[in-house]
Every structure is written in structure tokens, then in C-alpha cells.
Amino acid sequence: MRRLRRRNFLKAVSALPTAVPFLSAQESAPLIDIHQHTRYQGRSDEQLLAHQAYNRVTKTILLPGEGWMLSVVGDNSSCAALEARYPSQFRRFTCSDPAESRTADLVGGNIRRGAIGIGELKFHVAVDSPEMQRVYRLAEEWRVPVLIHFEYENYNTGFERFAAVLKAYPKVNFIGHAQTWWGNISAELSPLEMYPKGPVKAGGLTDRLLADHENMYGDLSADSGLNALTRDAEFARGFLKRHARKLLWGSDCECRDGRGGGAESGYCIAGRSLAALQMLAPDSKALRRILYENARDLLRLENK
Numbered sequence: 001m002r003r004l005r006r007r008n009f010l011k012a013v014s015a016l017p018t019a020v021p022f023l024s025a026q027e028s029a030p031l032i033d034i035h036q037h038t039r040y041q042g043r044s045d046e047q048l049l050a051h052q053a054y055n056r057v058t059k060t061i062l063l064p065g066e067g068w069m070l071s072v073v074g075d076n077s078s079c080a081a082l083e084a085r086y087p088s089q090f091r092r093f094t095c096s097d098p099a100e101s102r103t104a105d106l107v108g109g110n111i112r113r114g115a116i117g118i119g120e121l122k123f124h125v126a127v128d129s130p131e132m133q134r135v136y137r138l139a140e141e142w143r144v145p146v147l148i149h150f151e152y153e154n155y156n157t158g159f160e161r162f163a164a165v166l167k168a169y170p171k172v173n174f175i176g177h178a179q180t181w182w183g184n185i186s187a188e189l190s191p192l193e194m195y196p197k198g199p200v201k202a203g204g205l206t207d208r209l210l211a212d213h214e215n216m217y218g219d220l221s222a223d224s225g226l227n228a229l230t231r232d233a234e235f236a237r238g239f240l241k242r243h244a245r246k247l248l249w250g251s252d253c254e255c256r257d258g259r260g261g262g263a264e265s266g267y268c269i270a271g272r273s274l275a276a277l278q279m280l281a282p283d284s285k286a287l288r289r290i291l292y293e294n295a296r297d298l299l300r301l302e303n304k
Helices: 006-014 045-054 067-071 076-085 103-112 130-142 159-168 179-183 205-212 222-230 233-242 269-280 284-298
Strands: 032-036 059-062 090-092 118-121 146-149 174-177 216-219
Touching (some): 032 284, 045 076, 059 076, 103 130, 118 130, 130 159, 159 205, 179 222, 205 233, 233 269, 233 284, 269 284
Parallel strands (some): 032 059, 174 216
């Protein structure tokens, strides 16, 4: 097969700015967004609702922030309040700075009140630090997954050592997210390059972690996930086929209407990501797993 040039592929993706034909043909098809935020860059709840409705999302997982993150996204309370208003549309995780002594109390309290996971964890700690080890033990105790933002020398550092964490906590399900996670689909990576372009070299650490560890999953959200899908279309097709049961669709999109309004980029990440998956997924069964079934099963959500 002739290799699809990235420029042409991106042009095709950008021409499909919203819900893809697969969804249009099945308007009742369930769609779970594993990664959204309240108050994202000042966005109102009503704008978030409009964004999700435009992209035909049927269930949204709200990821709160804590500490420094509250300058960008909403907190545990705002997520709980929106879930309480629309219980059929939203579920939530809980978040706490792992360096704070109150983490066990805050996480436990929120899980008792309905949170179904821990994250997004985006703090200045190492993946195998004592602070993160405490979080992993909480996840093991409460039997909930952990969603981690990996970003070289900034957040959850030491990604190259994460396999040891997966082995040490086999009962904990981990969800990988962000630039360092997605950059490492390639075996060749300059770690300071957050959005690498061009062909992917097989054998990347992220690919290996998904293949070798039953408790490792991937969050396709944000520009980092979109970049991973679009930088090398042929690699992405094989990657989606190999890991169709381990990938979770999410948007992590800050736009306010599903059409790019209010986003610095001028486009909706959710729409472009859905379009890319429509073009790249090996078949409709794999696409349904990524868009719905994997998150449903991992988070033990009710059947629709």
C-alpha cells in the first residue's frame, strides 16, 4: 500500500471537524469521553455540555485538578456538582497532590461519595517516588484505576522506569496520558520534543508497555494523542489494531462549542480525533471498543 503522506492525511482529518460518519449513521451509538474537565480555561458548565452534545458524547468522565492545576481546570467539588446535576451523563475521578498528607483522606472521601478513579495526576513527582507509591496503594485498596500525565522532567518523571511500577502493582489498572506517553510510541525520540513529527520507529516503550502489561491502558486524548494518531498514519493503523482492547477515547478539549470556539488552536480536538479514528481503525468492532466498550469495562460502567 502506498504510504499516506502526513500532510494529506491531516488535510483529510481537518475536513471532518466533528462527529464521524460511523456515529452519524448510528446516532444512538454510545460514546464515552474518558478525559474532560470542568472550568477548563474558564469554560462554563453549559459550554461543556454543548461541546459534549455536539460531539454526541453519551458519557463523560470528569477529571478534577488540585493545587496548581486549579488555575486551569475545576476541582473535586465542581466535578461532583456537575455529576449530581446530570448523573446519567457524567461520572468523575478524584485528584489530590500526592505530596500532601491529606491525600489518603481526600481520595478516600471522594471515592466513598462516588468517584470511580484517581486522576488526572499531574504533579512534580517521579513515577516511583514514595508519594506516588502511596497513591498506587490507595488505588489498590479502593480498586480504582489511576490516570497519569507523563511529561519529561515536569510531571511523573522517570517514565523509563514505569514498567517496574506496573509489575509491583498488578492489581492496579493504569491509564497513560500526555506528551511523554505518546511520544514514546516511537523507539526514536528526543525526550524534550513534546509533539514529535514524522515516521514512527517500531519498538517504542509505550507500545511495549501496552503489549506486555495487562494493567496498562492508553488515553487517546489531547493534542498529544491526536499527534500520535496523525504523525504516521500507517503506524497508527497497526498500533490501533494491536491495542484495540487497551485504548480509551478521550478529548481533553478546551473548546466551548465542539467547533473550536474559545480554543487557542481554533479547532476541536474531539472532532479531529474522532475523524482520525474513523479513518484509521481496522474495523467497526475495534472502533466501538476504543470509543465505548473499553472504558465501560475498565470503569465498570452500567450498560447502555
